[in-house]
Amino acid sequence: MSLAVLRSRALAGMNAPPVTVEVHLANGLPSFAIVGLPEAEVKEARDRVRAALQNARFEFPARRITVNLAPADLPKESGRFDLAIALGILAASQQIPGDRLDDYEYAGELSLSGQLLPIRGALAMTCAMQHGASADERRRAFILPAANADEAALVTQAEIVPARSLLEVCAHFTSRDESTRLARHRPQQDALAPVYPDFSEIKGQLLARRAMEVAAAGRHSMLLVGPPGAGKSMLATRFPGILPPMTEAEALESAAVRSLTGGFDPARWRQRPFRAPHHTASAVALVGGGSPPRPGEISLAHHGVLFLDEIAEYRRSVLEVLRQPMESGQITISRAARQADFPARFQLLAAMNPCPCGYHGQASGQCRCSPEMVRRYQQRLSGPLLDRIDMQLQVAALSPGELAVQASGESTARIAARVAVAFERQISRQGKPNSALAGAEIDRHCQPGPDAAQLLQTAMLRLGWSARAYHRVLKLARTMADLAAAEQIDRQHVAEAIQYRRGLSME
Template structure:
């Protein structure tokens, strides 16, 4: 047989469409051609495959070799097609059996010696295979490099067969010795609760810790404003440790995004992502992009925390790209030739100084910034973006005497218990966290009592809130009520929610 057909997977955003690898050997002058919209990495596989076959002891056919990667209109990138191309050449030249190839999918980059090197996107590819089986398609086994086995095996319904080299894969199909067949890889059992920095290490700042607890319980975004050295960064670094435990579905979603950048490790399974890009980051670094769209920081923080320190120091145009994903939880990257959609359901925690020197309102009275300088500094954050941040609090500096007297605060584990209990209430009531409630759901679940409604209307009039700000305060009040195990929102809950809406300026 001079034709072999195998199956692999491409990557398009979070999707992993099926790619058919067709290898045909024909008479004529020896040549090696790859068609099907291959990018540079795929075109270079010709040299890797040739060397790998020869160094593994196989004969490289001196014939006209044509490799077609279908569908032809889907761009193909990376070295993941090396393994199926090499196996296709061996099958088409009858150097290995080809009768069971349709029961498998293949992906792996080859070294010149025939060893298999890891690829990116293995978990996304396994997800796609699992969905195919759910829709009634034949569930195939997946042969891939051993270093990708742990992440791929997280989707337990798919049979993962890891291999170290091209020779091991060929021995699996030769089947002369049953002991040479590839064994199914089973994912390692999940460890105990991930180890995060402890909130008890932050002394004082009881109000800020309470605000973080409310934000964690309801999935709300938070801006901390205060002088340098007040613990804003320490609080943010410990925020992930009080979030509700990740469900299996959330952990798989987060791991799949990490897999697209080869950044996933099984040691970080069910560990909330914490991304803290520097203020010099570009818009593309934040939202993703490139010729072949890759996820940015907001997608890598999916189901975790995105911490933006020194918020006004970010380029304003960079901050503005956050407005849409903060509302929708997704980001769509459009290019002339393709479009990629990535999840971006993150919790935004931001920190900033109140003025250029940072000491406005500090007990030392060191600030000499003029009102005009302060206004311009705070004005680097646009009103529409500030309007989308649910909670905005002041983090004051502690006097040296008070700081030395402070004992260790409450441990993250104790706070996390209350947060998890509130999250369970929200799931039972509306099957989502409070920050994701729609307008109609807010009317259904977040209606305060009469005194609370009157207080909220007064605050909205005096502070000139937008409708969005009004709804966000209601959702925060609902979270505060959940933490208090209260079935209804009272005036007390509304008053606390209003205190968490201390905007830098009127909007």
């Protein structure tokens, strides 16, 4: 026959819509056209496919070749369609049988020698196959490069068939010997246990360590303010080690996002991401964008931690893009030609100095910044952004006596055990962490006792809190009650929560 039809997938944000690859051979002057809104890298498949077929000792038809990527209004990018196009040409020219082509979906970029090169988004494409609208989509196996097999096999229901070259795929369809056909890939989820720096290495800083435990238990955002060398970065880098273990669904979502950039390592399966962009990062680097749109640091930290060190050194316009995703947990990137949605349920950790020189408020008297300089520096963080950060903690410099102490502090494992118990208590009660409560859920699950309510109202009036800040302190107090295994929020829980909202001060 002169027509072959194969199945593949495009990428549109987190979605992987199905694409039908139609290859038609017609009489006429030899030509090779690809239609269906292909971008530059898809158009270049003409040269890659031609060279790959010839180097694999197949005949490249000297006919009028038309490749249609349907639907025509969906933009197609990257080299993932190379394999489907090459197989379509071989089937249409009757060099391989086409009776079993519809049993599979295909993705893979071809080298000029016919080797299959890894692609982006293999995990996202596999997830889309298993959640397909039709039974035909769900029954198909997925042929893709061997380098992507471990990643795609994390979707345990999917049938993954890895291949190293175009010749291996062709032999799969032409050979009558089962031993020469491609075998289903067996998932290997024996990921290494997460290895994080241990909290026991931190000397002193008992208040900061307690705050870290509270933040991990309730998934609260936090700002650490203190002089250089106080231990802010040390605390932040050890924070992922005390977070609750990832669920299967969380791990798949997080891995699928990182798969879109080609940065997912199957060995880090179920390890919470920790992203720490440099303060010169742009707003697009944080939010995502480009053409086609790709996830930024916020989405790459999905179900993990986004650490902004020296947050006051970021441009203010960059920091303001954090406000909306911190509330909604979702990012929508809109362009004239397309729109892409990316998940963004991340936990924000930030650190900054109290002034330009870093020593404001220290007893050593090293600071030479004027009050106006301190005020301008601290105002680089807008009020609305600070309002959305649950915990704002002053981290003091260590004294010489504390530095000389050789005894280790409490280990990460012990803190993580308490955090896991408190987090499980939240999931059992309300199905989500305390930081995600909103509206009527706060009224239902965060009711303080009479004394605690009076203290909270007094603090709100004296400190001039907004309604958002009031509710954030209430959710903080709920987390402290969970850590103490208390059913009701008491006065001591509210008092401690208030201490974590001291914010920035020039005093």
